[in-house]
Amino acid sequence: MGVWERAGEAQPAAAAMTTAAPRRATEAIVAALEAFPIDLGRALDGHPRESLLRPARDGGWGVVEILPHLRDWEEIFLARVRQVLNEERPFLPTFDDELWAIERDYRGQDPHAVADHLRALRAEMVDLLRDLPPEAWNRVAEHAAYGPVTLAWMTDRIADHDQEHLEQIRDALA
Numbered sequence: 572m573g574v575w576e577r578a579g580e581a582q583p584a585a586a587a588m589t590t591a592a593p594r595r596a597t598e599a600i601v602a603a604l605e606a607f608p609i610d611l612g613r614a615l616d617g618h619p620r621e622s623l624l625r626p627a628r629d630g631g632w633g634v635v636e637i638l639p640h641l642r643d644w645e646e647i648f649l650a651r652v653r654q655v656l657n658e659e660r661p662f663l664p665t666f667d668d669e670l671w672a673i674e675r676d677y678r679g680q681d682p683h684a685v686a687d688h689l690r691a692l693r694a695e696m697v698d699l700l701r702d703l704p705p706e707a708w709n710r711v712a713e714h715a716a717y718g719p720v721t722l723a724w725m726t727d728r729i730a731d732h733d734q735e736h737l738e739q740i741r742d743a744l745a
């Protein structure tokens with residue numbers, strides 16, 4: 572879920588954030604972001620609709636909730652990447668996603684259509700990132716929760732968020 576994004580859990584802006592190194596090298600960030608829709612497709616492949624609707628073993632979200640969560644955040648992530656590339660030190664607000672599953676009727680959305688939309692958004696992001704000059708990865712945004720963050724740091728976190736929810740999807744389908 573988007574817990575690390577919640578304004579309510581925001582840490583005081585860390586002065587050293589812009590110098591915090593992402594876990595992945597920039598080539599590995601692009602590779603991970605590009606691989607995610609493929610891994611997601613493999614995870615979903617062959618599962619009937621009733622499996623996609625089933626909650627995870629811990630009683631948490633089923634795939635039917637996780638996919639719209641990923642798609643809704645992907646829209647935000649893509650807009651943020653555009654902003655940090657095109658604006659000088661843009662301010663990035665946080666979003667409280669806690670009620671989106673209900674407010675946006677996640678269970679009423681078609682999981683395959685949502686996955687297709689997510690794939691299209693991710694392809695746009697990968698296109699933006701693929702041929703960036705090295706210095707572009709150090710461009711900075713002011714994140715409302717985290718303070719100054721670099722493009723590299725932001726996108727590394729997106730790849731982490733992908734993996735977190737891919738695990739959750741595999742668990743829900745196990």
Ligand code: NI
Pocket residue numbers: 572573574640732736
């Ligand atoms: Ni999340």
